Amino acid sequence: MFRYVTPIILIGLAIAGFFVFINPLYGDISTLRTQATSYNQALDNSKALETERDALTQKYNAMDPDNIAKLQKLLPDNVDNIRLILEIEGVASPYGMTLKNVKYDTTPTDTTISNNPTTVAKNSNSDYSTWNLEFSTTGTYSNFLNFIQDLEKNLRIVDISSIDFSSNTGGAVGPNLNPNSLSTYTYTFKVKTYYLKG
Numbered sequence: 001m002f003r004y005v006t007p008i009i010l011i012g013l014a015i016a017g018f019f020v021f022i023n024p025l026y027g028d029i030s031t032l033r034t035q036a037t038s039y040n041q042a043l044d045n046s047k048a049l050e051t052e053r054d055a056l057t058q059k060y061n062a063m064d065p066d067n068i069a070k071l072q073k074l075l076p077d078n079v080d081n082i083r084l085i086l087e088i089e090g091v092a093s094p095y096g097m098t099l100k101n102v103k104y105d106t107t108p109t110d111t112t113i114s115n116n117p118t119t120v121a122k123n124s125n126s127d128y129s130t131w132n133l134e135f136s137t138t139g140t141y142s143n144f145l146n147f148i149q150d151l152e153k154n155l156r157i158v159d160i161s162s163i164d165f166s167s168n169t170g171g172a173v174g175p176n177l178n179p180n181s182l183s184t185y186t187y188t189f190k191v192k193t194y195y196l197k198g
Contacts, residue, residue, distance in 0.1 A: 074155055077196045079131045084156060084193060088135070091150045095143035101188075103134040128196050132161075136188040144187055157194050164188040 060068075081104060089099045139147070151158060166186045 070155060074157060076156075079129075079195055081131065081133070084131075084133070084158075085135075087154065087156060088133075088151065088158070088191075091154060092137055092139075092147050095139055095147050097137040097139040097143060097147055099135045099137055101134075101136045105132045128194050130192045130194055132190070132192045134188070134190045136186055138184050138186050140184055144185070158191050159193070161190040161192055163190075 085099065085102060092099060137147075148160075151160075164187070166188075167183070
């Protein structure tokens, strides 16, 4: 009889040992395997990102430095308000037009273009911001037109929001000014420019 009891006890001890020691250990091993798989995937993703970064760096380094400078001027990574005001003044200067009453927003506006191309919607998640500037200048109508044309050709993006005209005598004038007139007028501009958010 004792011959049969001993094997049963051993089998029972083995089963108990499995549930007490082996099974929890197996569970830990399974958890570690899952974590290892997750880490390997993260490592693979990291290597893929490094490869993409290196490829983009090579493309950037292969670009003409002059073109990079033009792109940075077209859409800079900061407001650089003083430089913009000096640029606009440089455009106006050949026509004897001096910037006066310069005003600007101290807080930039986050914007993004909506599905409607004529609509600009505010969105704090956009990649760029706008900066509003207001100034006035005085000159003849023909010089005013030349200034506008040169401002449009300037590399820095500047959108004119509005222009108000007034005569030097203080009275408001209509939009149909005489291009052949040598009279000078005061023009009040409201413009906005764009820059990449940091």
